Amino acid sequence: EDGMALVAEFTNCAGDISTMSWVPDGNIICGTTAHSDAHNQQYNKPGNLVLCSTSQGILRAFADHRIPRPLVEKGENSTEAMRQSQDPWLYSSVVSSDYDQVHGRAFTSSFDRTLKVWQVAKSGETMQSIATWKHDGNVNFVAAAKDGSGRVASAADVPTRAVRIYTVN
Numbered sequence: 001e002d003g004m005a006l007v008a009e010f011t012n013c014a015g016d017i018s019t020m021s022w023v024p025d026g027n028i029i030c031g032t033t034a035h036s037d038a039h040n041q042q043y044n045k046p047g048n049l050v051l052c053s054t055s056q057g058i059l060r061a062f063a064d065h066r067i068p069r070p071l072v073e074k075g076e077n078s079t080e081a082m083r084q085s086q087d088p089w090l091y092s093s094v095v096s097s098d099y100d101q102v103h104g105r106a107f108t109s110s111f112d113r114t115l116k117v118w119q120v121a122k123s124g125e126t127m128q129s130i131a132t133w134k135h136d137g138n139v140n141f142v143a144a145a146k147d148g149s150g151r152v153a154s155a156a157d158v159p160t161r162a163v164r165i166y167t168v169n
Contacts, residue, residue: 008054014047014091021097021106024124028052029106031065031094036111038072041090042082048091049108053125064129065110066091100144100152103168105130107152109139115154117168133166 007026015033023029030050035043049062066089072078077086092112099106099120106118106127117131137158145151150168 008052008057010050010052010059012047012059013050014045015093018093018095019097019108021099023051023099023106023120023127024104024122026054027124028054029097029099029108029118029127031097031108031110033095034091034093034111036090036092038070038077039075041069041072041077042086044090045087046089046091048110049094051125051127056125058125060126062127062129063089063091064116064132065094065108065112065114067112096139096141096143098142098144098152100150100168102148103150105144105168107142107144109142109154111138113137113139113156115139115142115152117152133164135164136161 013032017030018033019031032048034048046063047061051060069090092110094110096109106120109115113135115133118127119130120127135156137156139156141155143153152166154164
């Protein structure tokens with residue numbers, strides 16, 4: 001460890017980091033687990049997908065992996081006071097990510113049943129969602145081909161069409 005030096009450190013994400021991928025200029029996108037069960041939704045918060053700028057020490061959250069907060073029927077999250085105090089959105093776990101260096105696109109998959117395609121700025125310090133691919137279940141994995149073909153694979157927890165291969169053009 002004598003030859004190692006800390007470059008950046010980040011805290012205050014929505015939950016435990018479940019995925020991370022390098023993007024341009026030594027920056028990282030991170031997806032986190034999110035509290036989404038009916039009994040602990042009060043702990044759900046933005047920050048489930050973040051872009052970490054290692055050069056500037058900045059953490060940017062992207063709230064695109066979310067669903068409308070469902071109405072809870074029982075328990076502490078079912079009270080009117082709790083409903084009034086909570087965000088109308090339920091932020092979903094972002095569990096897999098990858099980056100296609102040839103095309104400059106990042107990919108994230110989530111328990112909101114989507115795979116999102118991101119255009120990452122050349123500086124790597126910001127990104128914009130450019131496409132959303134809906135699935136019939138939680139999307140557990142995404143992998144970008146490393147051969148320059150623009151292909152992307154996803155895997156969802158469904159009995160049919162679980163693995164999909166896309167070509168981005």
